[in-house]
Amino acid sequence: GKSDLVFKEKVEYDDENRSATLIGIDGDVMQEYKSFKGTYQGKSDLVFKEKVEYDDENRSATLIGIDGDVMQEYKSFKGTYQVVPKGTGSLAKLTIEYEKLSDDVPAPDKYITLMVNVTKGIDELIAKAK
Incomplete structure (x- = not known):
């Protein structure tokens, strides 16, 4: 199905300011653990496990943060691509749920921008598959 194409195959997005990679799995395994490492807004080695x-x-596909830079500011962070x-x-829908560690932590705008760009990469993958 199309969801197999979108979420279980390799998806990459790169430009001069951001990079993101989703690497898929084989078979019917419905969850996995992975690590993202890239660059965003001049910060290299941004890590998201x-x-x-x-x-x-x-x-x-729902990405549940368990470690990395995002967890230094947020108690929980979950992004869902649908x-x-x-x-x-098709329409790509992105939902982000998060809980701040403290009131002075900003909204996760930088991560939202990054995830939107991953969605653009998914769109490019679908367009190439047609």
């Missing part, structure tokens, strides 16, 4: 849960029925059929194509 995550548990990934796949839901083929809902065409979604592909929703729309007309002859």
